[in-house]
Amino acid sequence: MSTQTQIEQITGIINVLLATEPAFFCVAVNIKPTQNIKIFLDGDEGLPIEKCVYFNRKLYQHISGAGIFPEGEFSLEVSSPGVSEPLKLHRQYVKNIGRNVEVVFTDNTIKEGVLLAVTEQDILIEQTTGKGKKAITQQILIPFTNIKTTTVQIKF
Structure with missing residues (x-):
């Protein structure tokens, strides 16, 4: 499966999860060759650390269950983009x-x-x-x- 296909599948999972959390939105999804998934989320009023943890746990479950990485070997990081990152959306x-x-x-x-x-x-x-x-x-x-x-x- 190509990295682009993996990103599209993960983005679909994120969109479903965020549908119940309209104050938050996805800025970017990146996958490194080491199967490290970096997801940048943001919120209209910021993104509290508790929400990062919540989204990380939910996304990890969904990504594992979807079989996007057949060996099941991947790492997941969920964070806000940070002040040094350019605005994208x-x-x-x-x-x-x-x-x-x-x-x-x-x-x-x-x-x-x-x-x-x-x-x-x-x-x-x-x-x-x-x-x-x-x-x-x-x-x-x-x-x-x-x-x-x-x-x-x-x-x-």
Whole structure:
């Protein structure tokens, strides 16, 4: 069975499980050559560790029962994507409205600012350049088609 087929089967299992948990969603499923399955889940209000444990146990049972790995030899990790991972889904953008983001464009130019709004087609960020009285604030509308990656920036 190909890795892509395995990912599709596991994604189907996740979707069935998440149908009863609408506050949570799947961001990505990866399988390493060592049969290590990494599942990234997120939630509209975050993903508590208790939910990671719950989903891990449920998914392990379902994946074992489905015979996706005939020898039964696989490991499973369920976690949230983490702050260093780029946003991939529209739902992640919506969840991060009000936070500082770094947007890398398809031409590799970079803009940083506060994510103000998200539509199906684009995002709106507010960027401030300069300091004090010389500070200039502008709003920038960025179509998703121009975005290579968007990463949440943590400011201390």
